[in-house]
């Protein structure tokens with residue numbers, strides 16, 4: 803059995819490949835499903851933008867069958883080098899456009915910029931009830 807010292811001495815290679823951030827979009831259960839009362843996630847459009855504008859090399863979008871907190875609908879988790887940003891309660895296309903603008907601007911700057919003020923209302927504290 804390894805001691806804690808053995809585990810701490812692992813040298814991790816840089817797996818990141820120049821990406822400045824990641825967005826995990828829930829596409830399962832009641833998230834982003836019109837038939838479940840949610841606004842349909844514009845996943846294909848977002849992928850097309852990443853590819854067409856060369857953003858994919860610097861920002862990753864992945865998908866999850868569930869992020870574990872389903873009721874806000876359209877749940878997403880933005881991962882930046884500084885923070886985890888939980889987003890939800892999205893009911894129309896505008897916040898998705900604003901997300902893509904945020905990603906675009908961040909890639910242009912070479913680092914994740916602060917979440918735009920317009921998206922703050924969609925931000926929630928995932929673990930607020932256990933603090």
Ligand code: FES
Pocket residue numbers: 828829830831832833867868869870871872873876877
């Ligand atoms: S179905 Fe989206 S968070 Fe669970």
